[in-house]
Amino acid sequence: MDETDVIVIGGGTGGYSTALRAAALxxxxxxxxxxxxxxxxxxxxxxxxxxxxxxxELVDGIAEARDRWGVKATVDGIDWPALTATRDAIVAGNHRGVEAHLxxxxxxxxxASARLTGPRTVAAGGQVYAARRGVVLATxxxxxxxxxxxxDGRRIVTSDDALFAPGLPESVLVLGGGAIGVEYASLHRSMGARVVLVEAADRLLPLEDADVSRHLGRALRKRGVEVLTSALLTSAEPEGEGVRARVRTARGEDRELxxxxxxxxxxxxxxxxxLDLAAAGLAADARGHVPPADWARLETAVPGVHVVGDLLPPPSPGLAHASFAEGLLVAEALAGGSPRPVDYAAVPRVTYSSPQTxxxxxxxxxARDRGLDVVVNTMPLTAVAKGMVHGQGGSVKVVAERQGPVLGVHLVGPNVSEMIAESQLVVGWEAEAADVAQHVHPHPTxxxxxxxxxxxxxGRALHQV
Structure with a gap:
């Protein structure tokens, strides 16, 4: 038996961040x-x-240059092998970097695959490892x-294999209007495909603010995406080189697509x-998650067994950057520290569609469901000069407690993924609107x-009335 301090099962974002931080300690x-x-x-x-x-985005930019700015440019076509080669080079470079760090x-x-053989023992690659400090599940x-x-990787694909399916389809039905589905719908539309986006809920991004959902839905429709909400896929049959799908719309109509x-x-x-959770005295819940008994340490009911990443149930959001934070927390706990728990309310959420959210x-x-006395302010991005330059619409919405802290910030528009970090600090530090208003933002941005x-x-309005 090979003894070590910590055994991490799974080398994704949660797993390798745990390993790197634990080793650094x-x-x-x-x-x-x-x-x-x-x-x-x-x-x-x-x-x-x-x-x-x-x-x-580059393809969309060429269209904007031509249609809005008078730049006589066209897209002659997409060199799919060249595009995917660049993508793969970026992935390979990142992969080499992670391996080098480890x-x-x-x-x-x-x-090798690993399985639990006890609360502190793991079998992997023909060897049994015993952990003095603990085991981390990150599968x-x-x-x-x-x-x-x-x-089948060609006609019916998942988000895991969609990028690696052969070539660009001329038409695609995206089933699911959450962040992943919206991103793929946006991508395929930019690349010239006819896109139908089907979501069972009554709006896209159903977990986000309703105003953001409405704005995004309008923007995607304007781009030519057919958005069907409150709609259900009733059947899908591979046929020839494609798929014959049937969808029941919000009006109860059956459409063949x-x-x-x-x-x-x-x-x-x-x-x-x-993983053989039972060998360690553990069991998954009804949705397959492994819940912690102690959220402050992300430790299960079995002492010394911790969980990070997508194995965690809500409030963990299943996002890579949350997994990094969880990995740091668990490593510091295993090293004997007292890390601060992850503040899931202050974890930002981004959708990289066009427009972004x-x-x-x-x-x-x-906020209203919690019975809070709420004040809300919304401003279109086109009300500032840089928003007019971009010409893509968008908005900023802030939800705050009256005479209290900022509760939420919601953005939709170009490049808003690069704008949310400020608001993460505002919400995480429970700042009040007047506190933020003291700080000067650069112009024009x-x-x-x-x-x-x-x-x-x-209470210091400048351009808003």
Whole structure:
């Protein structure tokens, strides 16, 4: 038996961040990963999808240059092999960086599946490892599937394999209007595909503020995406080189939608296959999560067994940056420290569609449902000069408690993913609008609109009336 301080099962964002921080604190760490370190985010999700979405922005920019600015430019076509080669080079570079960090930190990486054999023991690669400090479960998630839909990697795909399907489809039905579905709908539309986006809820991004959802829905429709909310996929059959799908609309109409590709983006589910939770005295809940008994340490009811990332139930949001924070917390707890718990209310949420959305904290409805005395201020981005330059619309919405702290900030528009960090601090530090209003925002920028909203809420309105 090989003894170590910490054993991490899973090398995605939560797992490798735990390993790196624990090693930096002087602990001996074994990290078991059956695939590639970096996990879904690096290899199939966040990084490759955002690389592709950047390429889509360039295509959109050429159209804007031609149609709005008089720049005589056209897109002659998409060189798919060249585009994917650049994407893959970005992923490979990041992967090499993570591996180098782990090696430099002295983390022992075991490239094999791992399973629990007890509360502090793990079998991987023909070896049994015993952990003096604890075991960290970080096995991530996979796309959730619907009964009868069998992905084939070409006609029916999930968010894990959509980027790697052959070529660009001429038409695609995206099933699911959450962040992943909206991003893929936006990407395919930018690349020239006919896109139908189907969501069972009554609006896109149903977990976000209703005003953001409405703005995004209008913007996508304006771009040519057919958005069907309160709609259900009733059947989907591969046919020839495509799929014949049938959708029941909000009006109860049955529509037949032949498309080249059906992209299923109805959420993700935790992966515990082969982990043998029972050997450690653990069990997953009804949705497959492994809940902690102590959220301050992310420790399960079995002492010394911790959980990070997508295995955690809400309020953990299943986002890569939340997983990083969880990994840091658990490593510091295992090293004997007393880290501050993750403030999930202050974890930002971003959708990289066109337009983008970004938010942190409570929506207006969530705040009212809690019985809080709420004040709200909204400002269109086109009310500031830089917003007029971009010409893409968008808005800033701030939800605050009357005579109290800011509860939530909600943005939609160009580049708002790069604007949300300020609001993360505002919400996380429970600042009041008047506190934020004391700080000067640069001119001309889109962030001016954020400053203007706080100025108004702080009783110092400038351009808002």
């Amino acid at each position: 002087g602990l001996d760490v074994v990290l078991a990963e059956r695939d590639l370190v970096g996990g879904t985010c690096l290899h199939r999700g966040c990084i490759p999808s955002k690389a592709m979405l950047h390429a889509a 090696a430099q930190a002295g983390v022992r990486v075991v490239r 991530g998630s996979r796309p959730r599937l619907l009964p009868g839909l069998v992905p 032949p498309v080249e590709r059906l992209l299923v983006a109805v959420g993700r589910e935790p992966v515990t296959d082969g 970004a938010a942190v904290g409570l929506t207006e409805q969530q 889109l962030s001016e609109a954020v400053g203007e909203v706080f100025l108004t809420l702080g």
